Amino acid sequence: MIGRKNMGRASPLLLIILAMGVFFATYNLIMTVIHNRRISSWVQNDSDTDMFTDPVIGIPEDLKGPRRGKEPFHVALTATDAPYSKWQCRIMYYWYKKQKELPGSDFGGFTRILHSGRSDDLMDEIPTYVVDPLPAGLDRGYIVLNRPWAFVQWLVKAPIEEEYVLMAEPDHIFLRPLPNLALGGLPAAFPFFYIKPAEHEKIVRKFYPEENGPVTNIDPIGNSPVIIKKELLAKIAPTWMNISLKMKEDPETDKTFGWVLEMYAYAIASALHGVQHNLQKDFMLQPPWDLSTKNKFILHYTYGCDYNMKGELTYGKIGEWRFDKRSHLRGPPPKNLTLPPPGVPESVVTLVSMVNEATSNIPNWDKS
DSSP states (O other), rough: OOOSSGGGSSSSHHHHHHHHHHHHHHHHHTHHHHHHHHHOTSSSSOOTOOOOGGGOOOOOOOGGGGSSSOEEEEEEEEEESSSHHHHHHHHHHHHHHHHHTTTTEEEEEEEEETTSSSSOTTTTTEEEEEEEOTTTTTTTTTTGGGHHHHHHHHHHSSSSSSSSSEEOOOTTTOOOOOOOOOOOTOOOOOOOTTTTTGEEHHHHHHHHOGGOOGGGGGOOSSSEEEHHHHHHHHHHHHHHHHHHHHHHHHHHHHHHHHHHHHHHHHHHHHHHTTOOOEOOOGGGGGGTOOOOTTTTOOEEOSSEEEEEETTTTTTTOOOOOOEEEGGSSSSOOOOSSSOOOOOOOOOHHHHHHHHHHHHHSTTTTOOO
């Protein structure tokens, strides 16, 4: 933990370094078994394989058969105590509870990792673990930098029964029961079209030197959604955190990667540990660009949805009908949102319908 009493006596960066020393010592005890055991040839960056010439790796033959049984994963999302984060967490938790007990679900426990450093008024509604934020000013206004630091603290301190963890976000809605998409030691992740390590090789090489292998070792992913073994995430998380901070300190990297900087940091940290992910395109969809929810598991409403009354997308221009989470920064959206006009894709209709169902059934919604 970062000692608050001494924060005025040392620079924030020094405090982080000291704190990480404590955590690394703890990890050395926790992870002894991991470091002395080979994960698997298809996860390690072996020089005698061409598996890593393409970021999309296939499923190993010995893992293509039927699963042996239920493999629960713990759902973990990092959050702030801002109203904007709270209402999204409430909707997300509603759909988690609804899908959890249905056939085909591998949902285990649930934790909102609250990195405000203090409790809030959702503690009794949503299972929550409070961790410290970064020292004041260290995130430089990029609050997402608190995410890897939050996971480092949670993984060390919190009791987690499940062997696997799903890293999720507040603006995720579970469309249907989610099975464990991870395969043995091979984590599952969603590929993002805008994460392109090869196109930014000059910058990437600052954090992933040539001796570590080709840039194609780095998956086109962020940390969420990812289903991964807890012990493997505990190994990656401190590196993910340190790379995020270093990237933010580098003006060229900060300018180039912008709001996806921390996503690149997770992808690079994973590659540095010889870990690649099984990329699952059906893991998630993102309206309005993805038109159908068929066979998808998570709906991510990160983009605004703007349409005219003819059902035509007017992205970049406020539509006659719209749903955009950023319209509700200071408080939750009202109940019974108007459904989109005819012609709007099924994915957007589903989004609004599921938001409406949640807000109609969550107690004291208007109070929040």
